[in-house]
Amino acid sequence: MTATHKDLTTSIPINNMSPKIEANLNEIMAACHAVIASGRSILGPAVKKFETDFSIYLGAKHCIGLANGTESIELGLKALGIGKSSVVATVANAGMYTTTALLAIGAHPFFIDVDLTTRNTTLSEVNRAIDAGVNAVVVTHLYGLATPEIASIAKLCAQKGIPLLEDCAQAHGAEIDGKLVGTFGDAGSFSFYPTKNLGALGDGGAIVTNRSDIAEKMHQLRQYGWSTKYRVEIPGARNSRLDEIQAAILSVFLPKLDKANARRREIAARYTTHINNPKVQTPEQTGTEFVAHLYVVQCSQRDQLREHLQQMKISSDIHYPIPDYSQPIFGNYFGGVSLPNTEHLAKEILTLPCYPELTDAEVDLVIAAVNSWQS
Ligand SMILES: Cc1ncc(COP(=O)(O)O)c(C=O)c1O
Numbered sequence: 001m002t003a004t005h006k007d008l009t010t011s012i013p014i015n016n017m018s019p020k021i022e023a024n025l026n027e028i029m030a031a032c033h034a035v036i037a038s039g040r041s042i043l044g045p046a047v048k049k050f051e052t053d054f055s056i057y058l059g060a061k062h063c064i065g066l067a068n069g070t071e072s073i074e075l076g077l078k079a080l081g082i083g084k085s086s087v088v089a090t091v092a093n094a095g096m097y098t099t100t101a102l103l104a105i106g107a108h109p110f111f112i113d114v115d116l117t118t119r120n121t122t123l124s125e126v127n128r129a130i131d132a133g134v135n136a137v138v139v140t141h142l143y144g145l146a147t148p149e150i151a152s153i154a155k156l157c158a159q160k161g162i163p164l165l166e167d168c169a170q171a172h173g174a175e176i177d178g179k180l181v182g183t184f185g186d187a188g189s190f191s192f193y194p195t196k197n198l199g200a201l202g203d204g205g206a207i208v209t210n211r212s213d214i215a216e217k218m219h220q221l222r223q224y225g226w227s228t229k230y231r232v233e234i235p236g237a238r239n240s241r242l243d244e245i246q247a248a249i250l251s252v253f254l255p256k257l258d259k260a261n262a263r264r265r266e267i268a269a270r271y272t273t274h275i276n277n278p279k280v281q282t283p284e285q286t287g288t289e290f291v292a293h294l295y296v297v298q299c300s301q302r303d304q305l306r307e308h309l310q311q312m313k314i315s316s317d318i319h320y321p322i323p324d325y326s327q328p329i330f331g332n333y334f335g336g337v338s339l340p341n342t343e344h345l346a347k348e349i350l351t352l353p354c355y356p357e358l359t360d361a362e363v364d365l366v367i368a369a370v371n372s373w374q375s
Helices: 018-023 025-038 045-058 069-079 097-105 123-131 150-160 212-221 244-274 302-311 340-348 360-372
Strands: 062-066 087-091 108-112 136-140 164-167 187-191 205-209 226-228 295-298 349-352
Touching: 018 025, 025 045, 025 244, 045 062, 045 205, 045 244, 062 069, 062 212, 069 097, 069 136, 069 164, 069 187, 069 205, 069 212, 087 097, 087 123, 097 108, 108 123, 123 136, 123 150, 136 150, 150 164, 205 212, 244 295, 244 360, 302 349, 302 360, 340 349
Parallel strands: 087 108, 087 136, 136 164, 164 187
Antiparallel strands: 062 205, 187 205, 295 349
16 A cells, blocks of 8 residues: 555546457457448347347346346336336335336336445345335345345245346346346346446347246337237337447457456455545445445545545545435425435445556555545
8 A cells, every 4th residue: 555646647537438448449349340241230140149148147048138228127127017007116226227217117116225234125125015015126236236135035026926127237247156146036137338347338238037928028028019020019118129239349348247347346355455544434245246336435424525535536426316216306206205224325325436447556546545534
């Protein structure tokens, strides 16, 4: 730990795609060239290859490539039977993506709380939602952490006949006892937004599932509801296809995912070991259940800490500042909802830079800046 902020000649951004793109530019260009030369740009061999490879990677029977992560949640829930006026359990601390999908369906969110330490939901909260009569459950593996109780939650949902969708947009490759997230519930949704652990260079998403009935519905839902060309058989569909170029780029990055996740974990462990400011609480997870999509600390004077980091040219962010039920679009609609842990965390969380291309020297500068903060 020899670095000081005086060594810092440039700022440290919260994320930076350029080094990753530069390091893989030849492969990316070759993959794009092959797609363009093939003359197939929609639902061709590149999407098929990625779907096959990603399902093998996860240990799932099916993968259906889609346009983005939010539509993956929306269409995934529709494939699970969710429709207008259905009620679906979701956390309120995960950036409003699931709630947006529910609003698009015309379904209602039933908000459940999270654990203060893991920042993920719990078996008892899912139990509460099921007792209240929800029609489905969405579990978000937030910040890259496989929800610790996901196996018990999946078991409970199966026993009660309640469909379970895992939102894995922040947790590609996270696992519990060798089982990867996305394979515990009835289906798993993914986003391939560029900064995700597995990211394209544009939008992308997917649903994975072991159930062939869901896979079949997803193939229809992503393409106008067609059973065969121009024959529309299921309602609620749209155009939501992963395109060939993004799929080809994802196939460049997929074989590198485990190594990138290991580097993210290394950075997270370095932070956790060396951040020793008593006012800053660091996350505890270090094993393969955590793929360190976001490194989120907690601090009761979060805004002052953030200001201090900004002065030292270190970017930070808040994932996420507003619980879904407090979003302005709802006005007072959810006035009766109050989730104490969600609200407490929204005031205290702060995300530090954590992406595989960060150097140890840069990580040390962030550590030194956090440790030098005095309230
Ligand atoms: C937890 C979570 N769910 C869903 C999404 C939505 O993904 P997309 O931006 O691809 O629609 C995101 C991504 O931003 C996310 O972080």
